[in-house]
Amino acid sequence: xxxxxxxQVQNIKVTILTTSFLIKERIVIDNTxxxxxxxxKSPKPYFDLLTLYKFRIDIINKYLINIxxxxxxxxxxxxxxxxxxxxxxxxxxxxISIQGIISECIxxxxxxxxxxxxxxxxxxxxxxxxxxxxxxxxxxxxxDSEFVNRHxxxxxxxxxxxxxxxxxxxxxxxxxxxxxxxxxxTNEMKGIQYCLSVLxxxxxxxxxxLILVGKTDRNILSKxxxxxxxxxxxNSAIIIKSVLTAAEIVxxxxxxxxxxxxxxxxxxxxxxxxAQIAGLPVIASNVGGVSSLIEHEKTGLLSSFDVTEISNxxxxxxxxxxxxxxxSDNSKSIARIRHNPKVILNDTINYYNSLIC
Numbered sequence: 001x002x003x004x005x006x007x008q009v010q011n012i013k014v015t016i017l018t019t020s021f022l023i024k025e026r027i028v029i030d031n032t033x034x035x036x037x038x039x040x041k042s043p044k045p046y047f048d049l050l051t052l053y054k055f056r057i058d059i060i061n062k063y064l065i066n067i068x069x070x071x072x073x074x075x076x077x078x079x080x081x082x083x084x085x086x087x088x089x090x091x092x093x094x095x096i097s098i099q100g101i102i103s104e105c106i107x108x109x110x111x112x113x114x115x116x117x118x119x120x121x122x123x124x125x126x127x128x129x130x131x132x133x134x135x136x137x138x139x140x141x142x143x144d145s146e147f148v149n150r151h152x153x154x155x156x157x158x159x160x161x162x163x164x165x166x167x168x169x170x171x172x173x174x175x176x177x178x179x180x181x182x183x184x185x186t187n188e189m190k191g192i193q194y195c196l197s198v199l200x201x202x203x204x205x206x207x208x209x210l211i212l213v214g215k216t217d218r219n220i221l222s223k224x225x226x227x228x229x230x231x232x233x234x235n236s237a238i239i240i241k242s243v244l245t246a247a248e249i250v251x252x253x254x255x256x257x258x259x260x261x262x263x264x265x266x267x268x269x270x271x272x273x274x275a276q277i278a279g280l281p282v283i284a285s286n287v288g289g290v291s292s293l294i295e296h297e298k299t300g301l302l303s304s305f306d307v308t309e310i311s312n313x314x315x316x317x318x319x320x321x322x323x324x325x326x327x328s329d330n331s332k333s334i335a336r337i338r339h340n341p342k343v344i345l346n347d348t349i350n351y352y353n354s355l356i357c
Contacts (some may be wrong), residue, residue, distance in 0.1 A: 001163035001164070001165060001341075002162075002163055002238070002294070002344070002345075002348065003016055003035050003349055004033075004034060004161055004346070005336065005344075005345050006035075006348070006349075007035050008034075009033040009345070009349065011278045012349075014033060014034075014035035014036075015035060015036045015038065015067075015071070016036070016037045016038065017038045017040070017060070017061070017064075017083070017173060018037065018038070018039055018040070018042065019039070019040045019041070019042035019056060019060065019064070019081070019316075020039050020040075020042060020175065021042045021043060021044045021045070021048075021225075022043065023039050023041050024041075025041065026040070026041050027040060027041070027063070028041075038063070039059045040059050040060060040063055042055075042056040042059060043056060045119070049118060049119055049122065051121060053122065053123075053126065055296065057082055057085045057086060059061050059085050059090050060082075060083060060085075061085075061086035063084050064087070065085075067206070067221070068090065068092060071092065072093070072352075072356050073092065073093045073094075073095065073352050073355060073356055074087060074090070074092050074093070074094045074095070074337060075094075075095045075097065075352075076094065076095065076097065077097045077099060078094045078096075078097065078099035078100065079096060079098070079102070079126070079130050080099065080102055080123060080127070081125040081300050082101060082123075082126050084096060084130050084133070084134060085126060085130075085227070086131045087133075088189050089100065089133075091327075092350075093136070093356055094134055094136060095136045095137065095138060095351065095352075095355070096130065096134055096136065096137050096138070097137070097138040097149060098137060098138065098139050098140075098144040098147070098267070099267065100267060101127070101147055101267060102120050102123045102124050102127050102214060103124045103127055103143060103145075103147075104147065104288065105120065105189070105265050106121065106124055107149050107265070108264040108265050110188045110191070110264075112188070112191070113188070113189075115279070126253055126354045128151060131148070131151040131152040132152075133153075133157060134272075135152070135154050135156050136156045136351075137155055137156065137157045137158070138157075138158055138159075138348075138351070139158075139159055139265055140159065140160070140161055140162065140267065140268040140289065140292070141265055141268050141288070141290075141292035141293070142287025142289065142291075142292050143288045143289030143292065144267050144268075144289055145157055145159070147304045158347070158351050160266065160344055160347045160348055160351070161234070161268075161338050162270065162273070162344070163337045163339065163341045163345075163346055164270065164274055164277055165248035165274070166275045167245075167247055167250060168246065168250065168275075168277045168278045169277060169336070170250055170278055171252050171254055171279075172205065172250065172278055172279060172280075173254070173255070173352050174254055174279070174280070174328070175254055175255055176209060176257055176308065176318075176321070176324065177255050177256065177257065178206060178209065178257060178318060179208070179209050179210070179211050179239070179252075179255050179256045179257060180191065180195065180198070180202075180208060180209070180210050180211065180256065180258060180260050180314060180348045181193045181213070181252050181253065181256040181258065181259045181260065181275075181280070182192050182210060182213065182214075182259075182260050182261075183213045183214050183259070183261075184213055184214050184261075184271075185212065185213070185215040185216045185217075185242075186212075186214075186215070186216050186217045186221050186224070187214065188217070188218045188264070189263065189264050189265070190214075190261075190262075190263050190264075191260075191261070191262030191263050191264060191285065191305075192212075192221075192222060192224065194262040194285075194305055194310065195210055195212075195222055195226070195260055195262065196210075196225060196228060196230055196233065197257050198260065198262075198307055198310045198311050198314065198321050199212075199232075199233055199237060199238075200228070200230035200231070200232045200233050201308070201311045202306050202311055202314060202315070203232040203233065203237060204232055208237075208314075209236075209238065209239055210237065210238045210239065211239045211241060211252050211255070211256060212238055212239065212240050212241060213241045213242070213244055213249065213252060214242070214243065214244075215232030215242070215243060216240050216242055216300070218240070218331070218341075221238070221240075221286070225316070232325075246274075249274070250278060252299050252306070253275065253280045255277050257265035257279060257281075257314065257324075258280065258281045258282065258317050258319055259271065259272070259275040259280050259281070259282045259283070259284075260283050260284075260310070260314070260316060261282060261284040261285065261290075262283075262284070262285045262303070262305060263281070263284070263285055263287060263288075263290075264285070264287065265287050265288050266284075266285075266288045266289065266290055267288050267289040268289050268292070268293060269284075269293075271288070272284055272290065272293050272294070272300075273293065273335060273338075273339060276293070276294075276299065276300065276331040276332065276334070276335035277332060277335045277336055277339060278332070278334040279328040279329065279331065281300060281301070281312050281324060281326070281327040281328055281331065282294060282300040282301070282318055282331065283300065283301045283303055283310060283314065283317075284300060284302060284303065284305060285302075285304070286302040286303065286304065287304060291300065293335075293341050294331075295322055297327075298327070299312070299327065299330050299331040299334050300327060300331055301313045301317075303328070
């Protein structure tokens, strides 16, 4: 969303560089948007790992050498994909926006994700190395700001929130049905295991359902239900929606009592921000930077991973309509101020100009 918004400003031209192992050609340039997107063909993941990411980094480096002179500033989004590595010795102004922090995520990675751990251990090394070379950062929460300050004493940090898709700026006539919305598919990092435990607990006494959105592996889901001995979860108790558009997610909001986000770790999850902007109350685990988004019992509910605590929070939102609307109204008004696209655009351009001039 930031790239699209920046193109609306006179005399600003945006080019996005990314990599993909799925494209057939070595270089693909898409100029059908308001900005150019350059795709560089990268090796498949396991070959990438075997080369310690150096082959992919070299591909990026060779391309950047030829195009860097025409740009005034380089804005790198995230430290997860090593785009900063070829720029260690660049004299161009460079900003890194902190996104997911692999060095923190790996601490809570489930043991079953041992293959992912191989990639993340290497990514972590590159991520931490970046702080030796770069000083300019955009952060959003106390969590990512503290992480940057912990690893470099010379950080120039500016706090700028993320622009949220306009489809979520809607006024919804909520039905407040006994549906719990979860947008993490069958991803344990996002907390599907806790959603199932809570659903089973609530269904002991009432007909709650889970609306499951995101990449969903039905076999994994079935094994989780069986392993957890969730005897109160029937086939009809889970409504699988898979991957949805923004408009379709908004339709799920309308039918839900809350968004449940029991993530093991998160910095500033868009799923939480989007729900707040639309006015759907959020119950989220108090991890990472989530407390920078949610003020407990005012703009949402912060929770531990305790099933009884989460269940009681859902029951409270169900039974106390006045409290539900207080959370809805507060979260909507505060989130819409926090994610005001005009303010974010102005703050971003001002940061750019401070480094260019």
